[in-house]
Amino acid sequence: MSDTPFGFGLPPEEPENGDEGKKKDPTEGGQSAGGMGNPFGFGPGAGGDNPFAAMFGSMNPNDLGAAFQQLGQMLSYEGGPVNWDMAKQIARQTVSQGTPDGTKDASVGPSERTAVDEALRLADLWLDGVTSMPSGSVSTVAWSRAEWVEATLPAWQQLVDPVAERVGLAMGDVLPEEMQAMAGPLIGMMRSMGGAMFGQQIGQAVGTLAGEVVGSTDIGLPLGPAGKAALLPLNVERFGKDLSVPQDEVRLYLALREAAHQRLFAHVPWLRSHLFGAVEAYARGIKVDTSKLEDVVGQFDPSQPEQLQDALQQGMFQPEDTPEQKASLARLETALALVEGWVDAVVHEAAKSRLTSSDALRETMRRRRASGGPAEQTFATLIGLQLRPRRLRDASRLWASLTDARGLEGRDALWAHPDMLPTAHDLDDPDGFVHHEQADFSELDKMLGEAAKGPQKPAESDEGKEDGKEDGKGGPEQ
DSSP states (O other): OOSSGGGOOOOOOOOSSTTTGGGSOTTTTSOOTTSTTSTTOOSTTOOTTOHHHHHHHTOOGGGHHHHHHHHHHHHTOOSSSSOHHHHHHHHHHHHHHOOTTOOOOOOOOHHHHHHHHHHHHHHHHHHTTTOSSOOOOSEEEEOOHHHHHHHHHHHHHHHHHHHHHHHHHHHHHTSOHHHHTTOHHHHHHHHHHHHHHHHHHHHHHHHHHHTTOOBSOTTSSOOSOTTEEEEOHHHHHHHTTTTTOOHHHHHHHHHHHHHHHHHHHHHOTTHHHHHHHHHHHHHHTEEEOHHHHHHHHHTOOTTOGGGHHHHTOSOOEEEOOSHHHHHHHHHHHHHHHHHHHHHHHHHHHHHTTTOTTHHHHHHHHHHHHHHOOHHHHHHHHHHSOOOOOTTHHHHHHHHHHHHHHHHHHHHHGGGGOGGGSOOHHHHHOHHHHHHHHHHHHHHHHHHHHHHHHTTOOOOOSHHHHHHHHHTTSOOOOO
């Protein structure tokens, strides 16, 4: 049996003189890698079909100490499908390194906090005149990038865990079927490795995203705590750097968008679960390419932990081509378009007569959302999903048409229930939806009125009076 513990062996010697080195038996001095002396195939000579062989068989002996220390940290994790402690650590490290343009994170000063607070409060006042939804902001806050990471990690956990769980199960399946029954600890090791890989990747992605976002709702999802309107002063400044627009106008426009999102998510109670549920439904239909997963695990060198940051960028996620998966994707894309379209239309109405650069800022934001960016890449990498509101302009035109046809209250009333919202088909024909649905709503009001009255006869007794009181149509005053 090998002198090295658990069958972890030293790497084969490099050939020095032609074929001489190749003739050396890599299993010399013991049984073959696949024999009883090394039941799991670790160590020199292990076949390429075993991902652990490549993982441990090619290390430089000088790096063993550091490698096993790093590996120990990774494999000691016993939580859920993602090592979120590692994710948080990597995200904070990424933020501390700064953005490619050399901008470093910094604590938010008192003057910046005051400017953000004033912008968000003024934005709420402007929105009062363009939507029937009241303010959704309980408080305002100015975040540094590191503070944004801390505040949004719970939402990322809810979004990423469903897919990470599927990958964790798939990593156990990487082992040959005949080994799975006898390799329970190894399967646990593989899943811990998956949690570490996801932790590394989500940390890198969130840290990078922290250098770009301007608030808590940039990607159309509520990532921050409910009721807390937030802006990142450093990133707001970067957003307007090359726009030739006064900084206070940039801040106000972005504050309008943040405050509008807050109103929508605060006063449409089903919307958050609808969006997150659509992401989860899509995630359930994702297949994991185990052949690519084997390559990722098999090529991993613990002495180079930075490889984990790129490990999940191998295109291993593939959506299943089923009617259910297509429907869940369409549902999510339409919901994102409707959210972003409503915000776009409402903010434009509030800003057009107050901010001289509102049109330029609107177009900049539309292009940023439509073309994708760090947020889109984050999701495309982590769960095989692009959070791009592909039909933002169509949705914005539809909401504007609804405003003209029904007024603010009639437009915003559509958010009362998901079944009342326009569909992807309605985005193709917004005028048809506006006029057709108006007639349907009148009929619905009539039906609801008749249902409220009920099939009762005119009240002739105390029982009838009680019925009238319950319906709000009569009864003695209390």
